[in-house]
Amino acid sequence: MYGSYRSSYYPSYRYSYPSYGYGSSYYDRIYGNYSYGNYDSGGSDYGSSNYGSYDPYPYYSNYYYGYGRRRRNYWERDRDTYNSWRRNENTARTRTPSPETPPPPPQPEVPEEELVKELHVKDIDLHIKANTEKHRTADYDCTKDRKVDGKLEPAELVVRRGDTIKMTITFDKSPYSKEKNDLQLIFSIGKDPKPARGTKVEFKIDESGNQKFKPDKWGATLQDKTGNDITILVYIPANCIIGEWNFYVKTISEGKDKDGKDKTLSGTYKPKDDITILFNPWCKEDGVYMATENLLNEYICNENGAVWRGNHEQRGASAWNYGQFEEGILEICLHLVRSGFGPDKLRHMSNPVQVSRMIVKMVNASDDNGVIMGNWSGEYEGGTPPWKWAGSIKILKQWQKSGPVKFGQCWVFACVTTTVCRALGIPCRTVTNFASAHDTDETNSIEKYFSPDDEELEEYNADSIWNFHVWNEAWMARPDLEPYYPYGWQVIDATPQERSEGVYMCGPCPVAAIRKGDCSTKYDAGFIFSEVNADKVHWRVFPGDRAELIEILKDKIGKFISTKTPTGLQFKYKKHMSMAEKDDYAMERCLDLTMDYKPKEGTEAERESVMNAHRTARFPIIETYLGEEEIVKHVEFHLYHDNKAMIGSKMEIEFTAKNTGRNERKISYASIRVYAQSYTGYNGRMLLSRTFNGATLKPGEEKRFGAVLEPDDYLYYLLEQASVRIDAKANVDRAGDEEKQRARKEHVVRFRRPDLEVEGPEETKVGDTVRFKVTVINPLDRPLTNCSFSMESVGFEDLSEDVPTMDVPARGVHTEEFMLRAVKRKKYGAVYFSFDCKEIPDISGSTEIRINP
Structure with a gap:
């Protein structure tokens, strides 16, 4: 009677909340990823459960007995406890002594092959080469065996989310049995992983071999079984947190002990290496998907x-x-x-x-x-x-x-x-x-x-x-x-x-x-x-x-x-x-x-x-988008200069005015000024200032105002990027029905600087030392001083410090040779050199070189 009441009041069901992830539902974000097992009220289906998952709504037998005692019936297990309570009851009733309980009949000995045995994981092969090629991560240096600070470091697994990875698990004593064993995978990230934060997840390995994965759910399925090896596919959801994930394999074995009682054994295996998971722009379900x-x-x-x-x-x-x-x-x-x-x-x-x-x-x-x-x-x-x-x-x-x-x-x-x-x-x-x-x-x-x-x-x-x-x-x-x-x-x-x-x-x-x-x-x-x-x-x-x-x-x-x-x-x-x-x-x-x-x-x-x-501006200025009153301008102004002047050469500047109106016009004021300027628009020293006397222009007539910026005017006063700002201004008096004008032209000019010429072979081999010739040409009429080279490369052993070099004479050429050792195979290896000096900063050059195995 009690058993039927219990089974009706505590039905056999489980809650399953969706996992947290990018683009997930409200409950995903609030409750994280919980996955609860499938248990019946009268027994345990442990093989299909997620062992170790927290259950916020446990049914009665789990709550009362705990995992290790679920298979025993309530009255069989607690008859002694009930009778003890009855004996201590304060009552005057006459008791009739119960007959002595006969001892249980001897149980037959359980055959050796039916005894429960713990399943031990010996090793896990992460198939790094195959997985990284599939996930397009084989170019990461860490996915290959390499030397770091003189020590040999083994390859690491780097993969992308929204795809499967292959693992082979090897057991050391006995093979995996679908009837007696279960496997769970536990992935975690961070110092204090919690399912509610999306930083810990547990899931079982599907044994059917044909599980269809959902884009936002972790999963694993059995792919092959040979001897003591099983090969599984693990699916990483497309909304997974990126980073270095720890993972464990939990083994579960069910059977009987020597007394014929049900018994479950479990073990955990932690591989030596983590798995690094990245965004996947090749996956349609990933937020960074790019189709081309x-x-x-x-x-x-x-x-x-x-x-x-x-x-x-x-x-x-x-x-x-x-x-x-x-x-x-x-x-x-x-x-x-x-x-x-x-x-x-x-x-x-x-x-x-x-x-x-x-x-x-x-x-x-x-x-x-x-x-x-x-x-x-x-x-x-x-x-x-x-x-x-x-x-x-x-x-x-x-x-x-x-x-x-x-x-x-x-x-x-x-x-x-x-x-x-x-x-x-x-x-x-x-x-x-x-x-x-x-x-x-x-x-x-x-x-x-x-x-x-x-x-x-x-x-x-x-x-x-x-x-x-x-x-x-x-x-x-x-x-x-x-x-x-x-x-x-x-x-x-x-x-x-x-x-x-x-x-x-x-x-x-x-x-x-x-x-x-x-x-x-x-x-x-x-x-x-x-x-x-x-x-x-x-x-x-x-x-x-x-x-x-x-x-x-x-x-x-x-x-x-x-x-x-x-x-x-x-x-x-x-x-x-x-x-x-x-x-x-x-x-x-x-x-x-x-x-x-x-x-x-x-x-x-x-x-x-x-x-x-x-x-939609936060602080709009209304007059700005109402616009200014259109003024017809009858004198056209233009500013001309050389846009490709090499540093160290002079620059000729011309400011022109042309009268396109009907009346004679008088230019009461005109000027040209040149400032050193940073690339952020900050004005430095004024390098040149020319003011011109007034001029009168007849209809159709043009007037030219000119100035020359000499190297001595600017060379030691230039700011970064070697830019100057040219300001040209003019005032035109009113004439007849033609309004007065104020003209302003602003141009920014950057002096050209020489590039480094870098010469080297088209290809080499890993371990070979390569000679590179780096040449700098001085365009100035004075030496380049405080000179040094620095470099960075793809595939070579870089110089750890800047290399000082001799001054480069006026209008001279200087060549430096560098011997660099190729250390990594690269289809597009490269070396990048930069040259620094007091007179002309920011001179650079590079070359490409293929590095073969």
Whole structure:
């Protein structure tokens, strides 16, 4: 009676909550991944259970007896306890003694083959070569046996989520039996793994061999059984947390003991190595899925890249060594992101949106002990000048060893970000925006203020326009922005310019949202829009801080947004190229992204995008998008100069005025000034100033004002990137019905610098020592002093320190030879050299070399 009551009141069922993961349901996020066994109220089906999983709703027999006593009936097991309680009952009733219970009959001896025996795991073969080739991770240096600090390190398994991996388990005494044995896998990550956090999961191995895996669930199925070996397929869900996962194999054996009683034995085996799991852009269910294989060859697999610098009239490119597959880099990148989230928020490492945001936060060292300290002061004592870096490997390894690295600027931040993203499996590219605005007051326009006599008011001018700025695009899905921007390229930026949510980071923000001027989109859409498509607005300030709108320049910001064409190949100048040939080569390998960020300048669609940005600006200036009164200008002004002048040569400047009206016009004032300028728009020393007497122009007449900038005027006063800003101004008096004019032209010019010529063989073998010849040509009429070389490579043993070298005489040529040993097989090995001196910083060159086994 009691048994029927118990079975009806405590039905045989289990609760099963869905597992936590990126894109999961509410209960996934709240309760984590629980998987409970299938037990009957009258017995145990342990072979199909998930042993060790916590059960928040245990049925009665489990709760009362615990696991080890479930098979015994309640009354058989506790008759003595019940009678003892009855004997102690205070009652006057007369008891009739019960007859003595006869001893149980002797049990037959259990045959040896039926006795329960523990199943021992001897070894697990992770099939590293086959798994890494399948998962496209074989290029990681850690997946091969190698020497690290003189010690032989065995290969490690690196795989991508959303796919299966093969394992072979070997048992040492007896083979695996489907009837008597069960296996469970336990995966965990972090210091205190918990199912509720998504950092621990347990699941059994399906024995049918035909289990169909679900994209967001862990699973395993038996594939083959031979002797004492079984081969299984383990499925890693496409929303798995990335990182180094520990895993265990739990064996369960059921049978009888010598007395014929049911007995269960279990054991645990921990392999020596962890399994590193990364994002999988080849998997449709992963948030970083990219359908085009050729693009993945560039944005995941290419270790070599290029970054464009200069200005929109002079765009030059230099090679960069990303090195995402090099020894130790993957471990450093994972540690970087993991340390940013902390141990309690590792679940966010399943979400590429949050991971990319954390990457840009941690690449700069402004708020945390991130990788790179920014410095735009021009003083780099105690660190490395930004232009001397040729790749990401030295930077990341130095950070791992001693903390934040000194120093970097925008292209260094961006190139290191590319390395980290590609290493973790997020498609990423380095992007340069020329004439890039920096909006400091969230008006979504760039304001510049002048005094009544047309002098710049530096105390008012917080906004700036950089000659160029480098950021990144990362490819991922945005389920938080559906249905408007479900997937695509997202801008991320590690350069510490403005704070986002209280810290220096920027993005991810969809490029498609920037094109529409949808500045309410997270993250940081307004700031990024201003960089590429804000209007430049000039104001004149009168006493009492009264401001008058002078003009709105609608096409001065966001020029030639550039990245490397996705060929999957190295960016490499050919030997003995002229400067013009190098320019042509760089432009051929440049992909112009400008139309992705904004419609064509001046079109109705482009103006609508700007208006959308003004409507959604945090602090809009109404007069800006109402527009200025159109003034017909009857005198045309132009500014001319040489855009390809080599450093050390003179520059001729010409400012012209042409009268296109009906009346004679008088130019009451004209001037040309030249300033040294940093690439961030900061004006340094005035290098040249020429003021011209007034001139009268008849209708159709043209007047030329000229000046010459000599080497002695600028050579020792140039700032980084060797840029100068040319300002030309003129005032035209009113004549008849033609209004007075104020003309201003601003051009930024970058002096050309020589490149290093790097010569070496086309191929070599691992272990061979290779001779490289590096040549620098001095274009100046004075020696280059305080000279040194530095280098970084893919596949070679790098120089640990800078190599000082002799001064290079005026107009002279200097060649240095370097002997480097090839240490790793590389299809596209490369060496990157940089040359530094007091007179001309930032001279670099590289060459490609194949390294055979």
